Amino acid sequence: MQRAIQKAKDFNELVMFEHSIFSLPFIFIAMVVAADGWFGFWLLFMGVLAALSARNFAMGVNRYADRDIDAQNPRTSGRPNVDGRLNASSILLFIFVNAIIFIAVAYMINPLALKLSVPILIVLGSYSYFKRFSSLAHIILGISLGLAPIAGVIAVSATIPLWSVFLSLGVVFWVAGFDLLYSLQDMEFDKENSLHSIPSKYGSENTLKISAYFHSLTVLFWVLFVYYSGLGAVAYVAAIGSALVLAYEQKLVRKDFTQIDRAFFTVNGYLGIAFFTLIVIDRIVA
Template sequence: MEKFKQLLNDFNELVMFKHSIFSLPFIFIAMIVAANGWFGFKLLILGVLAALTARNFAMGFNRFLDRDIDALNPRTINRPNVDGRISPVQMFLFTFANALGFILVAYFVNDLALYLAVPILIVIGSYSYFKRFSYLAHLILGLSLGLAPIAGVVAVSETITFWSVLLSIGVMFWVAGFDLLYSLQDIEVDKKLGLHSIPSTFGVERTMRISQIFHALTVLFWLLFAFVSESGFFVYIAVVVSAVMLSVEHYIVNKDFSKIDRAFFTINGYLGIVFFVLVVCDQIFA
């Protein structure tokens, strides 16, 4: 039993389960807007399962492919995929099981969700390859999480709405923007290993400007989402609060690089939650 508990802890560390907080709120934001309120317990459960299996697949696949890279990076050398706590076979089985789980969940959602399941897995798995030959990998990572709102709308209405695309593009630039800041920690390692990232290609100052541009685009597309979806006052407040939080994030990183983790985890984690709560308020008080 103790070995099993330890294995669960190791897998939790492998996929960094707590990072699910970045994608979950925007799935349910889209579902709430699409359903114009509560969408039912069945879709709640299926939505959570879809989000978790998709993310576990993406992280497991990434860790499986990146064993050689992580072993050469001082920041990642103690990860379970490197230090032997989880074997390559275990990672492969974990990744494969979550891919099947995601497809199975999609089957129980609706036909369109099932048709899109494999293409979505291909997109979210491609990040691991892109960073080996293109600095656009940051946008691929953003797109992977940006698909969450579209998936939420598909689950509720079995269609893809224009406002969900706008919301998703905003999420894509949001994630890509904070991934750029997070990647500043690995700029020297990326150069040494020949990995393609915006920080290693353009340097620190340009990377921070690009991140600011990405986050400005985030706010713009979320404003467009609020307008096109005919949302109420609280959603516009959510966009304004998000803009303030992103500004604070850049202020923290500009002032002290050692606080990148704080900006990455704390601020971005709360941003999604605050946005979700305000969307719920918009439905209640509309």
């Protein structure tokens, strides 16, 4: 039993389960808007299971593909995928099991979800390899999480309305923007190991500018989401208020690179939760 508990802890550390907070709020935002309120316990369970299995799959592929890179990077050399706690076979099994769970959940939701399940997994798995040949890896990561709202609305309505595309695009540039800030930590390592990233290619100052531009696009797309979904004043507060949160995040990192973890995990975590809460309040008020 103790060994099983320790293994579970190792896998939790491998995929950083707590980071699911970035995508879950936006899945449920899409579901709340698509259903015009409460969407039911069944879809709540299916939504959580789909989100967790998809993220576990993506992180598993990432950690498997990056075993050689993580072993050389002092920041990541203590991860379970490189320090002997989890071998390659166990990680591959973890990836396979989560892929099957995701496809099975999609099957139980509706035919469109099933048709898109494998293409979504392909996108999720591709991020890990992009940095080996393209600095667009940050965008690919954004797209991976940006698929969450699309998945949410498909689960409820089996359609992809325009407002969900704007919500998704906002998530794409939100994630890409904060991933740029996070990747500043590995700028020198990426240069030395011929890994492609915007910081290693364009430097820290240009990276900060690009990140700020991406976050400006985030706010724009979220305002368009509110407009085209027909939401009310509280939803506009959520969209416009995100500009203040993202501006604070940018300021935090520009002032001190040691604050990158705080900006990445804490600030973005609160943003997602606050955005979801305000959308729910808007639906209740409406």
